[in-house]
Amino acid sequence: MQILGDPLYHLRLLGRMGHTVGADLVQAFEAGKIDNETWTQMITNCRGCPYPQKCHAWLDATEQAAAPPSGCCNAESLHQLRDAAKKDLGK
Template identity: 50%
Template sequence: MHPLGEPMQHLHLLARMGKALGVDLTEAFHRGEISAEDWAGMITSCRGCDAPEGCRRWLDAQERARGAPSAVLPLGQCSNAARLLHLRDGSR
């Protein structure tokens, strides 16, 4: 197991992944769909990922390809994929 990544970098990646999938994590928090503990757990899970550069490249490609991110599915190795998809699909 490798050391956890820098918290703020992974917070940013998580927010970008949410945006790419059409999930506003701040709004989800304010609506009570995720707790502070849920959010912290998602960040910690992201910090444990051993491929943050791959994530950044995927997110950059999504943003370039569409102008405004709107991916249907997240990067396959995303440790928060299921939670983000649940937040997105549960709010529709």
């Protein structure tokens, strides 16, 4: 059984990752693009990652990026949220 990382640390890490790749999780939640269950699952995915220190270092060195680093377990969700936000801006 894998031990999950600290929930608050990973919530912050996920928020930073979203910001870096252009996927605002708070805005997505407020707009109804994600619900509590989806957000919780994304945090749990992050908590289960065996390499959060690599992610943290990547975020420290990266202001903006088109995609999360290779291996990010939330990459697909972040891409979808980013693309939905871009589409909404184009309306």
